[in-house]
Amino acid sequence: MLVDKMANIMRSMFFTFIFAPWVLSASARQHYHGAHSRKDIQLNEDAYLESRFKRDVTTVTDSDYDSDSVFLPADAAEDTAPGTADDLPTCLLCVCLTGSVYCEEVVPDMTSVPALPKETAYLYARYNKIKKITAKDFEDIVTLRRIDLTGNLISEIEDGAFLKLTLLEDLSLAENQLVKLPMLPAKLISFNANHNHLKTKGVKANAFKKLTKIVNLFLAHNELEAVPQIPETVRILHLQNNNISSISDDTFCKGNNTYYIRPNMNEIRLDGNPVNLAQYPNSFTCLKSLPIGRYH
Ligand SMILES: *[C@@H]1O[C@H](CO)[C@@H](O)[C@H](O)[C@H]1NC(C)=O
Ligand SMILES: *[C@@H]1O[C@H](CO)[C@@H](O)[C@H](O)[C@H]1NC(C)=O
Numbered sequence: 001m002l003v004d005k006m007a008n009i010m011r012s013m014f015f016t017f018i019f020a021p022w023v024l025s026a027s028a029r030q031h032y033h034g035a036h037s038r039k040d041i042q043l044n045e046d047a048y049l050e051s052r053f054k055r056d057v058t059t060v061t062d063s064d065y066d067s068d069s070v071f072l073p074a075d076a077a078e079d080t081a082p083g084t085a086d087d088l089p090t091c092l093l094c095v096c097l098t099g100s101v102y103c104e105e106v107v108p109d110m111t112s113v114p115a116l117p118k119e120t121a122y123l124y125a126r127y128n129k130i131k132k133i134t135a136k137d138f139e140d141i142v143t144l145r146r147i148d149l150t151g152n153l154i155s156e157i158e159d160g161a162f163l164k165l166t167l168l169e170d171l172s173l174a175e176n177q178l179v180k181l182p183m184l185p186a187k188l189i190s191f192n193a194n195h196n197h198l199k200t201k202g203v204k205a206n207a208f209k210k211l212t213k214i215v216n217l218f219l220a221h222n223e224l225e226a227v228p229q230i231p232e233t234v235r236i237l238h239l240q241n242n243n244i245s246s247i248s249d250d251t252f253c254k255g256n257n258t259y260y261i262r263p264n265m266n267e268i269r270l271d272g273n274p275v276n277l278a279q280y281p282n283s284f285t286c287l288k289s290l291p292i293g294r295y296h
Pocket of ligand 1: 243
């Protein structure tokens with residue numbers, strides 16, 4: 001009896017002091033592991049900058065963590081988590097906390113989006129081998145607020161896969177194999193498609209037009225040759241390391257209206273593109289600061 005009690009105490013201490021903090025710090029550590037090559041270091045810098053900006057400007061916060069609802073395979077028989085996650089195999093491979101699902105670097109390889117518990121709000125499925133997003137994957141999970149699919153092998157996203165997610169504020173498809181973008185849901189605040197193979201014809205000029213809340217738009221390290229239309233709400237625009245060779249007076253400002261200003265825009269990165277920004281002196285008159293890029 002006493003032994004049982006001690007075991008229970010030990011177990012809850014493990015959840016409270018070791019396991020829960022480990023989960024919370026896992027995302028922070030993710031960015032630092034294996035930072036050996038130049039590319040990794042660049043990735044980490046970008047990730048650092050972006051997470052910093054994200055913290056500044058988005059309102060997304062994870063729901064409260066509750067160590068009592070941690071659900072692990074070893075305890076499946078005795079510790080039944082409240083909620084609906086209990087029967088899903090996803091929660092044997094991944095960690096399901098209230099409202100959050102963590103499936104990072106899952107072994108054996110995870111090649112598609114796992115079935116999600118009802119009412120999942122935050123999905124972290126980074127560094128897996130997911131190849132394709134289907135229209136069914138998120139169909140019934142309209143509660144999603146954040147989806148992070150960074151570092152998978154996604155080359156195809158079916159039409160409308162994200163479109164019904166009217167609460168979705170934060171979507172990362174960074175470090176995948178995309179050549180074109182899917183339709184995006186209207187309430188997005190932060191969208192990250194850095195480090196893909198996006199081509200100009202895969203990112204329609206009006207791809208972001210309907211996003212009335214978008215603040216962070218990360219499209220760096222792709223193959224874009226033109227700047228898409230950027231909504232007024234955007235504060236941070238990353239287009240570095242693309243193949244953009246020219247811009248126009250209408251790219252950021254309004255060529256026919258010299259009084260127009262763009263109050264929200266804080267940062268535009270165009271470095272690592274062939275464009276010589278010095279050739280377009282009238283293209284930045286509406287901005288508070290010049291884009292970062294080449295001026296010679
Ligand atoms: C960059 O754009 C130019 C046209 O402006 C094109 O000829 C070239 O192939 C592109 N380079 C890459 C790597 O896509
Ligand atoms: C300026 O150009 C925009 C389209 O670029 C047009 O909708 C608007 O009517 C023009 N305004 C004037 C005053 O010409």
